[in-house]
Amino acid sequence: MANAVWKKIAAGQIDPVYLLTGLEQHIFDTTVNRLKKAMPDLDEASLIRFDLEETPVEAVIEEADTLPFLQERKLIIAGNANFLKAQDKSREKVTHNLAMLETWLANPSPTAVVVFMAPYEKLDARKRITKIMKEQATVIEAERLQGKDLIAWIQQEASSIGTYISAEDAQLLVDIAGDQLLTLATEINKMGTYLNGEGEITASVIESLVPRTPEMDVFRLTDAYVAGRVPDTISIYHDLLRNGEEPIMLTSLIASQIRLMIHVGTLRKKGYHQQQIAKTLGVHPYRVKLMMENRQIPQAERLLVILDKLAEIDYKLKSTGGKRERVLELFFMEPLRK
Incomplete structure (x- = not known):
């Protein structure tokens, strides 16, 4: 290694x-x-x-x-x-x-x-x-790092600039910034500068200084939605809107996440393990790991229904004017049956 x-x-x-x-x-x-x-x-x-x-x-x-x-x-x-x-x-x-x-x-x-x-x-x-x-x-x-190897790498990067980060907060950094090493290294150096090259990179420091990527926020948004956490879903959605994200783009990204859930579930039933699924689908193993550990994801039949609704929403957003933000918000507020 x-x-x-x-x-x-x-x-x-x-x-x-x-x-x-x-x-x-x-x-x-x-x-x-x-x-x-x-x-x-x-x-x-x-x-x-x-x-x-x-x-x-x-x-x-x-x-x-x-x-x-x-x-x-x-x-x-x-x-x-x-x-x-x-x-x-x-x-x-x-x-x-x-x-x-x-x-x-x-x-x-x-x-x-x-x-x-x-x-x-x-x-x-x-x-x-x-x-x-x-x-x-x-x-x-x-190779792209994942799991404990990625956490260990983050901790070593923090140590190399004179700071410390716990495994739990290193995972929070990944959740917010993603798993690209260059991005993570940049954020760690930025936080190290903020701390004057000493002390601990805590959750509050991470949340104050590290911008969330739209992809990771959409991952959180979709995860909250399929888990039935309506208040969390709406809160994340409004944060994305305040950051300038468009409902049409968000609809597309959510649909992509739902399709990934379906594919992961299908390959898992066929006996594929995490690395095989990640390689077959061309996504990072960390994303696959999160989905495989999430027991609140609905069955494939329900996910397909969600995809159909997202297709309808996409059509509405592209063919109507007015407050487009409300169209997607109403979708999030609908009860999700598993």
């Missing part, structure tokens, strides 16, 4: 070769920044970047084997290592000498730190070079 590798980097235990793979760009950026911080004598001339879609890997090896000028080590970022994934060779812009790379990986340069970046969902595990790279390099899988 990234946290374990980052701790070693912070302690000065820097390996010669890293492989970063996955879709969470913030983990890529954070890893590079932590390496730069752990190499204080690094200057701009000793930070070299390559795009392996445009440059053969031999150029990376040659640079790594060239002694740095007045520096102990250089840092080389080799982006888009597409030779690690399945691809159409006819579309390749460059040809990589992978045999040369295999030989070099067995004995990498002691005066360079090379970071291979493979920003892809999966690598081709059948390839010899993929197997060798995973054996020889320190691997960080930049």
Whole structure:
């Protein structure tokens, strides 16, 4: 996991070769920044970047084997290592000498730190070079974090700027701001600045400083509605209106949430587990987790009725004038039978 590798980097235990793979760009950026911080004598001339879609890997090896000028080590970022994934060779812009790379990986340069970046969902595990790279390099899988891993990451981010956040309040931060690491890191830094780099990030601090994303508020809105909590539903709805959200857009987002509930329920009945459902539907596992834990979600038949009503509301909103806000509000006030 990234946290374990980052701790070693912070302690000065820097390996010669890293492989970063996955879709969470913030983990890529954070890893590079932590390496730069752990190499204080690094200057701009000793930070070299390559795009392996445009440059053969031999150029990376040659640079790594060239002694740095007045520096102990250089840092080389080799982006888009597409030779690690399945691809159409006819579309390749460059040809990589992978045999040369295999030989070099067995004995990498002691005066360079090379970071291979493979920003892809999966690598081709059948390839010899993929197997060798995973054996020889320190691997960080930049996957989207969820559950306890996400909470632990938030707590470590808070600790890195001199503050503390409890697991409960870290979960509140996710509920409000979403699960994108870049967004979370930005909000944590903002709250750290507010606290002057010390003290605790509490629920009151989060609620005062962190804006809720429309998507997360719609998630809360839909959850309150299907649970039959009319006052909460109306309160959240009015907050969204005050924030400038339009009833037509909200109707569409609510319908999307209802469809997701139906799909999650259907796949769950088929025996799919949380990760399988998330991958099949292309949504974050955290959203699936919340839905699977919610026992107040109505049966699929009732959810389909709700979808039909939302379609009628969408038509009304697009074809009539007047106070559109009232149309959706009346829908929320209708009794929901489960």
